[in-house]
Amino acid sequence: xxxxxRLKQSLQQHKYFVFMFFFFIFVYxxxxxxxDVKPAAQEKLLTMDTLIPNxxxxxxxxxxxxxxxxxxxxxxxxxxxxxxxxxxxxxKKIFQKVKILRAPxxxxxxxxxxxxxxxxxxxQYDGPFFAVIQNKxxxxxxxxxxxxxxxxxxxxxxxxxx
Numbered sequence: 001x002x003x004x005x006r007l008k009q010s011l012q013q014h015k016y017f018v019f020m021f022f023f024f025i026f027v028y029x030x031x032x033x034x035x036d037v038k039p040a041a042q043e044k045l046l047t048m049d050t051l052i053p054n055x056x057x058x059x060x061x062x063x064x065x066x067x068x069x070x071x072x073x074x075x076x077x078x079x080x081x082x083x084x085x086x087x088x089x090x091x092k093k094i095f096q097k098v099k100i101l102r103a104p105x106x107x108x109x110x111x112x113x114x115x116x117x118x119x120x121x122x123x124q125y126d127g128p129f130f131a132v133i134q135n136k137x138x139x140x141x142x143x144x145x146x147x148x149x150x151x152x153x154x155x156x157x158x159x160x161x162x
């Protein structure tokens with residue numbers, strides 16, 4: 001018997017094994033090629049700086065009560081920001097109802113989403129800062145600065161007629 005005849009006879013006897021062999025090869029190739037396509041489609045990943053709205057800044061903040069905040073806020077929340085004890089011995093509210101975002105790569109790092117004009121206000125204080133969690137649905141369009149905190153002092157000059 002020549003080799004062709006033997007091969008043909010062997011294939012006839014084991015046709016199910018041959019079919020399964022080619023089936024598994026096809027599945028393997030399909031899954032490896034399919035997995036290569038997915039990362040190519042996700043080439044352009046979103047980062048935090050692409051999600052910041054125009055006119056806003058994402059300002060990192062170190063919180064004194066970070067453990068409590070980390071256990072209560074998953075991705076983002078709305079908070080009031082207080083300055084730690086001042087010379088008078090009392091805490092001062094700096095920002096009211098501002099959005100706070102958790103850093104995706106470090107679960108104990110947070111940033112405040114502030115309008116550009118208010119980001120410099122935060123930099124005027126050394127801290128420590130405390131956050132108090134507020135209701136997410138009651139956010140305002142612009143975070144209000146507490147009326148006790150003045151960003152600029154205005155000088156008024158009045159002249160008496162005379």
